[in-house]
Amino acid sequence: MLNLKQLYLILEDFLLLHPEINSVTRLAVKDYIGNRQKIYTNANIHFVSSSNGAKYITHTFLVSISDRLTPTSDNETEIMSNVLQISEDLFTFLADSYDYTFNKNVNIQSFTESDGDRTAGIFFQLNIQVLRSQNKCILPTETLFPFPQTFPIDFI
Numbered sequence: 001m002l003n004l005k006q007l008y009l010i011l012e013d014f015l016l017l018h019p020e021i022n023s024v025t026r027l028a029v030k031d032y033i034g035n036r037q038k039i040y041t042n043a044n045i046h047f048v049s050s051s052n053g054a055k056y057i058t059h060t061f062l063v064s065i066s067d068r069l070t071p072t073s074d075n076e077t078e079i080m081s082n083v084l085q086i087s088e089d090l091f092t093f094l095a096d097s098y099d100y101t102f103n104k105n106v107n108i109q110s111f112t113e114s115d116g117d118r119t120a121g122i123f124f125q126l127n128i129q130v131l132r133s134q135n136k137c138i139l140p141t142e143t144l145f146p147f148p149q150t151f152p153i154d155f156i
Helices: 004-017 029-034 077-093
Strands: 023-025 040-051 056-070 109-115 117-131
Touching: 004 040, 004 056, 004 077, 004 117, 023 077, 029 040, 056 077, 056 109, 077 117
Parallel strands: 023 040
Antiparallel strands: 040 056, 056 117, 109 117
8 A cells, every 4th residue: 555655756756757857846736836946847746635435545636747938928839748748658657557546537727827937837636546454453553442442341
């Protein structure tokens, strides 16, 4: 079972090793927009939520990939083409694992933004499903609640 920190590292390591990516950040959207330390082309990974099922945990990440526009914005199509190729490389990488399941149905949305830097790019949500560890022997509760409980319990 992979935990959230390990999934972050898997995503971050792949993006850092991609030849088209110059920096990777882990910021919430409001912090990402105002961050002036980004080196473009930039990828940002933000954990959104987790949902528990009977056997699996599904973690959702918001990923954005962006680059700086020229002053005349004539490179927007080129940026979109590049960041879409990076996202396709990421999807191919994630689909080839035995440690987790990647939901390949991803809705990609484009954006252009002008908050200090004029940028263009894409964002999408990744859903990564990992097996839940359901072994009560590994619970760190030995000192709090010894297993098995003994009955009758005296509540007085």
